[in-house]
Amino acid sequence: MNNLPPVMPDIVRETQERMSRMYHFSSSSLDRLKDIVAMDSRWQNPTRVEVAIELFHKCVAAVSITNLGVCQPSLLCHLMNFRPPLPQNTIGNACYFFGSITTTEDEIQLPHFVAQLRKAKQYLQDKSKDPNQLASHVFENVKERANKSEKNKFDFYMCISLCNLGVYKIDFGGVSP
Structure with missing residues (x-):
């Protein structure tokens, strides 16, 4: 029983x-x-997806500041594919939301976003070296994020880039879904 992942909390929103x-x-x-x-940042080679997501985040934060008069804390999540680090015989597409929390206007800058995103990616890559433990780490992280969002009021933004988000085919024995 100790090998089971932690139970997700029930959250009424x-x-x-x-x-x-x-x-x-x-x-x-x-x-x-x-x-x-890249010229204005200490981060080398930001990806086009990172740049596009941060542009979006800056724009929605500016609208929020204009409407409310203050910077509202925000949680920006980005869906990413785990593969190829997972074994190819793992069932389905393994995706995960990486998040960046900002509480001040100064944090809504690309270097802050890229640092948080890359730190989260590195953490998950380190944890995914043992694929058998990956699910429990993902559930722990989701539970932690749910607890943070329950305690704080965030503007929540979710972004998904369809670039290079491969979909793996499954062999159903002659028929395709």
Whole structure:
């Protein structure tokens, strides 16, 4: 019984307004933005996805500040694929949300976001060296994030880049879903 992952807490959330939008950034625009950020940042080679997500985060934070007059704490989550670090015979697509918490206007800058995102990625890569323990680490992290969000009121933003998010095919014995 001790080998089972921790139980996820039941969280009752208030009904909130939600919206969903899809944005497309041209390659040339992202490359220019990436070059600008790389010159102004101590982080080497930020990815185009990191740059696009942080641009989005800065824009929604600016709108929030304009509407509320203060910087509202925010939690920005980004879905990423674990593979190929996991064995190919692992069932399904293994994805995970990496998060960046900002509480001040100064933290809504690319270096802060990239540092938190890369730290979370490195932590997970270190933990995924033993694939048998990976699920328990993921559940612990999700539980910790749920506890933080329960204690604090965050503006929550979730981003997903479909670039290089491969979908693995499953052999069902002659038929495909």
